[in-house]
Amino acid sequence: MKKVLLIVNPVAGKLRLRSELFDIVEVFCNNDYMVTTAITQYRGHGRELAANAYKDGYDLVVCCGGDGTLNEAMSGLLEKGDRSPIPLGYIPAGSTNDFADTLGIPAIPSAAAVNICKSDRVGIDVGKFNEERSFSYIATFGAFSAASYSAPQELKNSIGHMAYLIEGMKQLGNMKRYRAEIHADGRTFSGDYIYCSVSNTRSVAGLVKLSEKIVDLHDGMFEVILVKYPEDIAQTSKIISGVLASDFSGDMFEFFKAKEITFVMDEGADWSLDGEKVEAPGKVTIRNLHKAIDIYL
Numbered sequence: 001m002k003k004v005l006l007i008v009n010p011v012a013g014k015l016r017l018r019s020e021l022f023d024i025v026e027v028f029c030n031n032d033y034m035v036t037t038a039i040t041q042y043r044g045h046g047r048e049l050a051a052n053a054y055k056d057g058y059d060l061v062v063c064c065g066g067d068g069t070l071n072e073a074m075s076g077l078l079e080k081g082d083r084s085p086i087p088l089g090y091i092p093a094g095s096t097n098d099f100a101d102t103l104g105i106p107a108i109p110s111a112a113a114v115n116i117c118k119s120d121r122v123g124i125d126v127g128k129f130n131e132e133r134s135f136s137y138i139a140t141f142g143a144f145s146a147a148s149y150s151a152p153q154e155l156k157n158s159i160g161h162m163a164y165l166i167e168g169m170k171q172l173g174n175m176k177r178y179r180a181e182i183h184a185d186g187r188t189f190s191g192d193y194i195y196c197s198v199s200n201t202r203s204v205a206g207l208v209k210l211s212e213k214i215v216d217l218h219d220g221m222f223e224v225i226l227v228k229y230p231e232d233i234a235q236t237s238k239i240i241s242g243v244l245a246s247d248f249s250g251d252m253f254e255f256f257k258a259k260e261i262t263f264v265m266d267e268g269a270d271w272s273l274d275g276e277k278v279e280a281p282g283k284v285t286i287r288n289l290h291k292a293i294d295i296y297l
Contacts, residue, residue: 002059004033004089007046007073009065012093017064020109024064024091027113033060040069050076054085061086062116064109066094067136071274074126074293075134082128087294089116099137099274102202102217103297116296123291124217125200127273130284135273139286142195142227142269143175177229180265184224184258192229194239198222198261198286209246220290224261226254260287 006024008017017024021037028035036058040046046063050073053061063073070090077084091112092100106112127135181190200222202215215223225248230236238252248255263284271278 001032001034003057004028004035004060004062005049005053005056005058006035006037006062006064007040007049007069008037009040009046009069009093012065012069017093017109021064023110024113027110027117028062031117033117040065040072044072046072047076047079050074051079053077058086060089060116062089062091062113064091064093066092066097067099067274068094068276070099070136071134071276074136078126078128078134078289078292082289082292084293087121087296089113089296091116098201098203102137102215103295105297119296121294121296122218123294125220125222126289126292127198127200127222128287128289129271129273129278130280130286133273133278134289137201137274138197138199139271139273140195140197140199141271141280142178142193175229178265178269180263182224182226183262183264184256185260187256187258189226189254191226193226194229195225195227196263197225199225200288208243218291220288221257221259222261222286222288224254224256224258228252228254259290260285262286 006028008021010018025035025037038049040049046065046069050061053076061073061077063070073088077086077088090100090103090105091109092105092107093109097107100107106115127139129135129139175194177192177194178196179192180196181188200215200217202210202212210223227239230239230252235252238250242248242250242253265282268279268281271280271284
């Protein structure tokens with residue numbers, strides 16, 4: 001009999017897991033798994049649990065929660081190397097579930113559990129941040145980034161991704177200018193920016209959508225968006241129009257693909273990794289771990 005570790009965040013999203021956990025466990029039991037359920041007790045607990053899963057003899061780790069919980073599970077599985085020794089399953093139960101949307105994972109927890117038991121596993125790319133942290137689908141800094149970790153949990157539970165919009169609107173009047181030099185696979189970009197994302201997803205905050213023709217989760221490359229600092233209302237209007245249309249071809253954006261990116265800034269920035277705040281120094285290197293984790297799709 002195979003052993004599965006369920007890492008469960010009981011406060012994720014709209015608290016659905018509290019009522020549906022039995023159904024999830026039943027699905028795995030009916031598919032010849034011996035189930036251990038671990039409820040996360042504090043931030044970072046999911047990472048600790050996942051890091052010990054292989055030596056504890058588990059054949060599979062399943063993350064039950066939002067994007068932040070998934071980040072912790074992935075970081076734990078990659079704590080000792082650039083490839084996870086065991087596969088990962090994901091049962092999305094967060095407020096936006098951007099990555100689950102990209103992966104096509106069912107939104108109903110019990111259906112997501114069936115998906116894990118019945119589908120094939122596929123290697124996906126994962127990001128490594130300054131060789132210290134991993135992220136599953138996005139690293140950002142600048143305008144709106146703080147909304148991902150500063151929006152109150154109660155608000156996220158009640159109105160979902162609209163909570164991020166409300167929090168982001170509060171920050172519009174205080175856009176910070178980031179002077180940065182970016183080195184990406186032999187190319188260099190420099191200037192003043194208000195936002196940057198390094199991602200491997202088709203959906204960001206449930207609002208910005210990238211075409212599946214552009215995003216490949218297994219190609220060893222990130223999609224990078226840089227938004228330049230606007231000097232007047234006209235340039236601000238161009239940025240808003242581009243973001244709403246998911247069109248980053250205008251002169252207020254830099255959009256490119258890269259497998260390794262280094263940021264050199266005059267001062268450090270608060271980054272968001274899958275919605276979790278990370279303070280970083282003036283120099284940050286992000287590299288793509290090609291097909292680092294096998295996940296059931």
